[in-house]
Every structure is written in C-alpha cells, then in structure tokens.
Amino acid sequence: MTTKVLVAGFTGAMGQKAVNLVNESDGFVLTAVFAAGLTSTTPADYDLPANVAVFSSLADIETDAEIWIDFTLPSAVYADTTFAIEHGIHPVIGTTGLTDDQETELQALSKEKGLGGIIAPNFGMSAVLLMKFAKEAAAYFPDVEIIEMHHGDKADAPSGTALSTAKLIDEVRPAHKQGNENETETLANVRGGDYNGIRIHAVRLPGYLAHEQVLFGGPGEALTIRQDSFDRSSFMTGVKVAIDKVSGLSELVIGLENVL
Template sequence: MANQSPIPVVVNGAAGKMGREVIKTVAQAADMNLVGAIDTTPEHQGKDAGELAGLSEPLEIPITNQLEPMLAFASQEKQIGVMVDFTHPDSVYDNIRSAIAYGIRPVVGTTGLSPEQLQELANFADKASTGCLVIPNFSIGMVLLQQAAVTASQYFDHVEIIELHHNQKADAPSGTAIKTAQMLAEMGKNFNVPVVEETENLVGAKGCQGGEGIRIHSVRLPGLVAHQEVIFGAPGQIYTLRHDTSDRACYMPGVLLAIRKVLELKSLVYGLEKIL
C-alpha cells in the first residue's frame, strides 16, 4: 500500500515510559506525523508532548485526556490514521473499540486483554474491515526466542516460563509470557506430566497454568525492565532461553513496522511474528 502522505499517528498513554519513547520515534520518522498525544494523568495535561518525551525542541502538541475528539480529528486527515496504545488493562478494550469506530487503526502494546475481549475486538474489526494489531511484545529478539522455544518443545517434555518486570506493571502474567505459553501449547502435547504426587504448601508456589501443563512464574521488582526465561528440562540437561530488555528503544523498530503494516490489514492480527 503506497502512502502518499505521512501517516497520522495518535499516541495514547503518551506520558508513560513507552508512550514517551513512541513520541520520540514517531516524531523522527519521515513517513509519520504525530497529530495527537493522549494521557489521563492530571499533572501532564497541557504539557508539550515533545518536551515531555525529552526532545530538544517542542512539538507544539499538547497532552490531552480527550481520546475521542482526538480520534475524530485524526480521522479527518487525508491519510488513514493510527492509534498507538500503551495505556492500562482497564481501559485498553474501550480504547481499541473507539479507534476502530472512528476508522483509526489501533497498534496495541497494552497487555491484559482476556481471550473473550480479543475475540470481541476481532469480530468488531472484521465487521468494520479495519486493521488492528495487538502485540504483546515489540522486540524482534523476543520473537526469535519464541520461535526457538517452539522448536525446542518438539524435543523436551518439561518446560517452565519465568517473566520478570518492573513493579509498575499492572498485569501478571505478562502478555508475552501468555503468548509464549500459547505457542507451546499449540504443539499438541502435554508438558510437565507429574512423576510424583505434588502438593503446594503455599498456593501459587508452582506458578500459574498457561495451558497443556505449562507453568508461568511472574516476578515484579524495581530495577527490572522486561525479561523472560523459558527453561526446558530433560534427564541430564537444562536448556534455557532468555531475553533481557535494558532500554525501551529496542521496541521501537517493531512499533514503526506495526504502524506501517496495520494500514494494509482488514482484521485484527495478534503477535509481531505475524507481520515480520
């Protein structure tokens, strides 16, 4: 799909750590035009999005908490608009529906959507013939880890997933860990078949169930950014896959790719690997 003019982009969750990084990245992309910055945090209302993101010069785009008026504004642009959403699990479902209703293509990094909500949004996007990308993790490295895990699962019958994030993350397990477990569960085998009668002396000691016997463990600590391990075990060997994020800039190539790709879609697509 040839773009004749820059892609209008609205960033929702603009004052958050990911939102600020997206603003910097979109502002520097030649084929994109930042047209709006949304955030509900009271102390950031009216602030310049560029200054808040740490750019050397203001963008003359004030932070506002008015999502629907901004979506309406973006829908009047010559080019189809995109909403990048890094907000909160409590609001992301309504944000996506609102964007689709205005003909704006959502690119969603917010996790916490239930399978039922994802299905409802997929149905809504289908009816509107509107592209939507829901991506638990924008890192190319994480996609590679997940692909390696799927390959390893053909040879190992025991696996555990450990995800570690900063203590400001609202949902657990992470969407990335859930997605990884789903990919392994699709292999059609039952993992971690017990060899003894197992008892948890403390509820949750062995993690939560991610399907087909796969267990997920969540860690929340200050000082962490985003990290995941997939640990496979077999007699006499352990195979560990690990991805560490030290800077949120690692997500930006994936975000830019998603903004460009979502314009070509007519339905909801889940996962970065689907557009690579």
C-alpha cells in the same frame, strides 16, 4: 504521503518513546496524544508543538489520525482499542492485559469494519524471536516452565509476553501431566500459574525491565531460551515495523511475529 498518528498513554515511559519514534520517522507525523485524567490539554505543557491535539478522555477525542499507538494500562486497553477500530483508526497495541475473549471480540469488530491492526504482547525483536524459538522447541521438549521478570511497577501478571509464549507452546505441546502427580504445595501458589499444565512464574523487582526465560527439560538434558530487554528503546524497533505494516492489513493480527 504522510501518515497521521495518535499516541495513547503518551505521558508514560513507553508513550514518550513512541512519541519520539513518530517524530523521528519519515512519512509519519504526530497529530494527537491522549492520556486519561490530564489536568491540562495545552500542548506546550508537554513540550509538544501547538498543532498536536491533546486529549484527556476518550469521549473528547476528535482526530483525523490514521494510526493509534497504545501504551496505556491493562484496565483501559480494551476500551481504547474498541474506540480506535470504531473510528477507523488502525490500532497498534503494546498494552498488555487483554483477555482471550476480548481479543476475539476485537478481531470480530475489526473484520466487521474491514480495518487492520496489530496487538503485540512485546515489540522487542528478541522477545518475538524467543516466542518463535520456544514454539519450535516445545515439539521436542514438552516439559517446560516459564519465568518472566519485570520491574516492580508492572501492573499485570503474568506478562503478556509470557502468556503468549505459553499459548504458542500449547499449540504444539502434547497434552500430558509433567512433574510429580502427588505433588503438594506447602506454600500456596509456590508452583506458579498454570496454563494448560505450563507453569508460569512472575518476578517483580526494582532494577529489572523486561526479561523472560523458557526452561525445557528432557531425559539427561535441558534447554533454556532467554531474552533480556535492558532499555525501553529496544521495543521501538518492533513498533516501527508495526506502524510501517499496519495500514496494509485488513484484519486485527495478534503477535508481531505474524507480520514479519
């Protein structure tokens, strides 16, 4: 049995990797692609087979795809995911930028439709394990800060991975004020973003791809957990896990670690 797949954001770097993954995976076939604002919908213009449908707007999409892989933009991902669920297509979402409220709404819609899906802030196995290990460490080291480093073109900050890491840590971290209570910032925002007392610092520089450090401090000791993604191909291992498992899910799952 062959599972039909649509890749949204197929013209981007991650979208191209996803297209290649589908083409190279037994049991899956690329049946459609989507990217907003295309000037052409001719498959040959994108080196795609003639039987792959090309769409340039959500309103035009008519497909029998069973899985929707999304690597688009933070501004588009909510509408994309809603469209997929409403049309009975299992979403596998790698685009970051969804708010907590949006994720809750999408989970409710997924439950209403009885359709499973996966939203993953990061498909890299090293990043998934970093989040898992950080949550375990936070029970023993409640004083923690996060530094995430990405390429200069990344649209959102902090990264979805860093924010998810903070949320996981917050589940087990005792509530308390860390640092100097009388701290003064002589340069606005120099201490980074604040998620329930967990500071997150976002770096954007050319030469980087996707990297994260979680720094824990305790009396007389420190622990650093770090992951580095040097090539976008590293994310495809997780995407493959997601497309293998998503059709068997009955709800929208947040975080790849929850289906491993």
